[in-house]
Amino acid sequence: MTYPILIYGHAVLRKVAGDIEKDHSGLQNIISDLFETMYKSEGLGLAAPQIGKSIRIFVIDGAPVAEDEPSLAGFKKAFINAHISERCGELQPMNEGCLSIPHLREEVNRESHIRIRYYDENWAYHDEVFDGYKARIIQHEYDHLDGILFTDRVSPLRKRLLKSKLTAISKGKFEADYKTILPGQKIKSA
Numbered sequence: 001m002t003y004p005i006l007i008y009g010h011a012v013l014r015k016v017a018g019d020i021e022k023d024h025s026g027l028q029n030i031i032s033d034l035f036e037t038m039y040k041s042e043g044l045g046l047a048a049p050q051i052g053k054s055i056r057i058f059v060i061d062g063a064p065v066a067e068d069e070p071s072l073a074g075f076k077k078a079f080i081n082a083h084i085s086e087r088c089g090e091l092q093p094m095n096e097g098c099l100s101i102p103h104l105r106e107e108v109n110r111e112s113h114i115r116i117r118y119y120d121e122n123w124a125y126h127d128e129v130f131d132g133y134k135a136r137i138i139q140h141e142y143d144h145l146d147g148i149l150f151t152d153r154v155s156p157l158r159k160r161l162l163k164s165k166l167t168a169i170s171k172g173k174f175e176a177d178y179k180t181i182l183p184g185q186k187i188k189s190a
Contacts, residue, residue, distance in 0.1 A: 001029075002179070003037045003051035008101045009170030009183035012049050014147040017056045019081045022123050024055070031078045031121050034059045041178040043099045045137050047144030050100050052187035056081050058141035062134070069133050082118035084142055085127075089113035094136060096150045102174040104165060108153045110139050 006013055020027070030053065038046035038059060047058035057080050062072025089112030097105040113131045116138060120126060130138055140150060151162060168174070172182050181187060 001033045001036065002040045003033060004179035004181045004188075005037070005041060005050055005099045005176075006052055006187070007169060007172075007174075007180050007182050008149065008151075008166055010100075010181065011183070012052055012054055012187070013100060013144070013149065015049065015054045016147050017047075017049055017054045017145040020055050020057070022119075027080075028121065030055075030057060031059065031080075034078070035061065037178075041099050041176075045141040046099065047141045049144050049147075052181070056145045058082065058144065060137055060141060062137065065133075072133060072137075075134060078121040079116070079138070079141070080119040080121070080123070082116055082142055082145065084114050084116045084139070086115035087111040087113070087139075089131065092136070096136075096140060098140070098150055099178070100144075101149065101151060101166070101169055102176045102180075104151070104162070104169065106151060106154050106158060106162070108140075108150050110136050110153075114139060116142070 034046050034048065037051055044062060044064060045058060045060040048055045059078045062075035066073040091109040092112050093107050093109050095105050096108045112135060114135045115129050117127045151166065170183050
């Protein structure tokens with residue numbers, strides 16, 4: 001099932017998502033729906049809060065950019081109950097965007113190495129280290145689980161300059177090739 005994407009300003013995007021149990025109702029469907037929604041929206045990753053579910057799950061598939069970033073070939077994963085335990089390395093600037101903030105891209109500094117603990121879709125436990133582009137994508141999606149958006153990580157001056165654009169987006173002044181839910185609109189449960 002393809003879900004609409006929650007847009008900047010929606011309260012669910014600012015909540016800290018909760019861990020789930022292995023027997024969480026519909027877990028495999030949620031993971032499948034996250035991948036389906038991500039592909040339909042042409043994203044590299046998608047977190048459950050972006051579809052209105054405040055639970056600690058996100059998915060990633062690096063295939064769409066693997067030609068430019070060969071390290072992302074075959075990098076397709078579901079992260080359940082993810083918790084980053086270490087961030088280190090040099091801060092690397094890179095332009096980022098987000099399905100919840102359509103048509104807005106900004107340079108964001110992120111650590112080049114992370115260590116993350118999580119369960120995969122088969123409930124196998126992982127404690128892994130990632131670097132480079134993989135670490136960046138993971139950190140971006142992980143932030144959604146903590147109620148953080150990439151625009152929170154830009155400089156204070158950029159935040160002030162972006163305010164009117166973000167307000168316009170929250171009021172629906174954008175075009176997207178995927179379904180969206182604006183702040184104040186009801187989230188339909190499946």
